[in-house]
Amino acid sequence: MRHIVYSDLDGTLLNEDYSYKDAKPAINFLLSSKIPLILCTSKTRAEIEVYREKLGVTDPFISENGGAIFIPRDYFTFDYDHDRSVEGYNVIELGEEYADLCGELKDIRKETGYKIIGFSDMTAEEIAKDCGLSLRDAELSKKREYDEAFTILGTKGQIDEVFRSIESRGLNYTVGGRYSHIMGNSDKGKAVDILTELYKREKRGSEIKTVGLGDSLNDLPMLKVVDISIVVKKPDGLHDPEIDLPNLIRIDGVGPVGWNKAINELFRRKIW
The missing domain is CATH 3.30.980.20 (Putative mannosyl-3-phosphoglycerate phosphatase; domain 2)
Structure with missing residues (x-):
């Protein structure tokens, strides 16, 4: 089975000070295990590229709430439809200008x-x-x-x-x-669906299980379409009450602390 992890940044992988330090052990585990970590955020491509470099992540990413999917060239071994190529990426555009x-x-x-x-x-x-x-x-x-x-x-x-x-x-x-x-007529969920289908084509014959981690309502479209939906706590120590899905996992931990715990329990302890 292949896992793919989709994660929000602000409030989820990053704390209020924009630090991911508390999640570093889990990030390193994903990297060493070659489990794709897809950053799916409201941030711009320029912002995400900074964090990808810091984290050492080379997987595709989803910018501006599902506005576009940026896939490194030659990441997949097959050709797929995309709207443009820019600075080493093939870009699937879902949003408006x-x-x-x-x-x-x-x-x-x-x-x-x-x-x-x-x-x-x-x-x-x-x-x-x-x-x-x-x-x-x-x-x-x-x-x-x-x-x-x-x-x-x-x-x-x-x-x-x-x-x-x-x-x-x-x-x-x-x-x-x-x-x-x-x-425009775009959201995180639509982008996640498209990218997951590309992974399924790449790993034909292997079961793909998707994981989504978020903290707030703008993550709901992403959390709705993944197999395992996880929300971390907000700085006030509570989970967002507006996020309510069947089988939603509410992890005990704020931001990156909860993120680290979720990945550890999912992949190391195999709780879910």
Whole structure:
């Protein structure tokens, strides 16, 4: 049997300080066991590439909430459909163009009169201060291609109205820890399904079992389509109450601490 691990970054593999130190033993285990670790996150390609290098991961990754799948060239031994090739990757694009999404968000802001602030409206310095990022990391977060991160300064009713307006345009949104995201007809789950099918083609004749680790509601599409769904605790010591799936595993541990424990129990102790 072959396992594939799909993981969110912020709040899951990374803690509030963007550290993965507590998950390093489990990461090293996956690498040494040649178990693919697919980073599936709201982060941009530029941001993910930094973490892939730090972690030593060479597997494909999913950027911007399922906006695109980046597959290293020659990773699979067969040809497959993809939309473009760039900087050593074959790219399967599922999301809308960033400029179009920013335009839609500006139209909604104009129509409603609400204070909607997107990353495209902010400087790298402002993003760094608000998110606790270094200036360099904030600059990487602005290199968006398939979704726009935004916040709404308003009441719950106003926020819900903005979300309804996004849906009325045939677009999707997801609510993250610090920012919401507007995107096209894409999500983490659709990207995971496509990539898993490629692995099944590559390992024809072998059973594939997928594992998904997340912490918040924007991970739900991913958690719905994997075989083993795991959520880690948030910094307040609780699991996200909005994530509720049959056979969901709620691991006892915050962020990377829970991540490390989950991988250890799954592969070493073989609890599930």
